[in-house]
Amino acid sequence: MRHVFILNPCAGKKQAALALRQEIETYFAAHPQEDYAIRLTDSVGAATRIAREECAKGDKVRLYACGGDGTLLETASGITAYSQAELTVVPCGSGNDYVRTFGDGQAFLDLPRLIEGEAITVDAIESDVGLSLNIAAIGMDAKVAAKMIRYKNLPGVSGSLAYDLAIVDVICHPIGDEMTVTIESENGTIARQGKYLLALAANGQYYGGGYRGAPHAIPNDGVLDFVLVKKISRVKLLNFLKLYKTGNYDHLACCEHIRGTAMTVHSKRPTYCTVDGECSCSDTISFRVLPKAFNLVLPVGIAKEFMTRNDSAPVFVL
Numbered sequence: 001m002r003h004v005f006i007l008n009p010c011a012g013k014k015q016a017a018l019a020l021r022q023e024i025e026t027y028f029a030a031h032p033q034e035d036y037a038i039r040l041t042d043s044v045g046a047a048t049r050i051a052r053e054e055c056a057k058g059d060k061v062r063l064y065a066c067g068g069d070g071t072l073l074e075t076a077s078g079i080t081a082y083s084q085a086e087l088t089v090v091p092c093g094s095g096n097d098y099v100r101t102f103g104d105g106q107a108f109l110d111l112p113r114l115i116e117g118e119a120i121t122v123d124a125i126e127s128d129v130g131l132s133l134n135i136a137a138i139g140m141d142a143k144v145a146a147k148m149i150r151y152k153n154l155p156g157v158s159g160s161l162a163y164d165l166a167i168v169d170v171i172c173h174p175i176g177d178e179m180t181v182t183i184e185s186e187n188g189t190i191a192r193q194g195k196y197l198l199a200l201a202a203n204g205q206y207y208g209g210g211y212r213g214a215p216h217a218i219p220n221d222g223v224l225d226f227v228l229v230k231k232i233s234r235v236k237l238l239n240f241l242k243l244y245k246t247g248n249y250d251h252l253a254c255c256e257h258i259r260g261t262a263m264t265v266h267s268k269r270p271t272y273c274t275v276d277g278e279c280s281c282s283d284t285i286s287f288r289v290l291p292k293a294f295n296l297v298l299p300v301g302i303a304k305e306f307m308t309r310n311d312s313a314p315v316f317v318l
Contacts, residue, residue: 001086002061003028003036003115004054006047006075008093011067016092020066023111034115047071051078055085062086062297064114068093069134073276076124076294077131086119088297094152094162095277098134100206101219102302113299120303122219124293125203125275128285132275133294135207135214136287138265139177139198139229142272143170144208146279160209167241176231178268183226185260192256195231199265201287202227205247207277215247216257222291223259230254262288 007017065075079085099105125132152162181192202214217225264286
């Protein structure tokens with residue numbers, strides 16, 4: 001198997017991805033029987049192009065997205081047509097939310113554990129605005145994601161702090177959108193209409209620099225977790241955000257959790273949508289599960305633990 005490391009020099013702070021080069025070279029110098037390559041991105045979309053080029057060679061290849069969730073999504077977008085490809089991530093971006101679902105995000109930074117890890121199949125989300133490995137949404141949180149881009153480039157601002165600053169910005173403006181929501185659930189078609197803060201489609205559990213928006217989501221169970229949050233007052237909003245960040249909001253009357261395969265959301269006026277942090281604006285968007293979309297490599301010790309929890313419990317809670 002070939003190992004291809006796609007490094008995003010712009011990910012995170014202080015060119016964290018580039019700092020991996022020496023560690024990669026040291027590992028493979030000690031394992032000369034292994035074939036590897038290091039490739040750098042130089043523009044938006046470069047990780048997708050590189051991934052396609054490497055997969056088109058036809059042999060079994062493992063692609064390491066060295067960056068944040070955006071680099072991971074770009075890399076994944078380049079391998080969708082290649083069943084022989086394996087995907088993983090070395091999280092050195094500003095958010096690194098996708099790996100949090102698997103419990104020990106730091107394990108993905110342990111290069112030997114990752115290189116020697118094993119693959120499991122995971123689902124993805126197909127939407128009208130692109131592919132998502134983790135979480136896609138429309139409404140307030142998408143507006144926050146759009147504004148977060150501005151804040152995360154400020155000196156000394158982490159991904160989680162940028163998200164918090166973006167929230168303050170958003171709640172200083174009108175919140176809530178009139179939405180019509182249709183969900184293909186495990187119990188048939190469900191329809192909802194009213195003023196909502198957000199509508200979430202989740203394959204993973206975390207987004208926005210550590211917010212646990214979908215605490216029951218399992219990335220390889222063949223369904224998505226949909227979360228609807230009705231519009232509430234700004235007074236209640238602050239308390240809601242505290243609970244939402246930790247995933248402890250199930251008891252709130254404004255929240256509804258539904259599991260299913262597809263959701264379509266129509267907003268009375270165009271509003272922001274986000275797909276793994278990539279933002280756009282629309283009045284209608286659909287999200288659909290893509291079962292067993294990718295072969296995701298987890299570090300040594302993580303895959304077995306993950307599969308055991310997944311098989312033994314109806315809800316995967318870390």
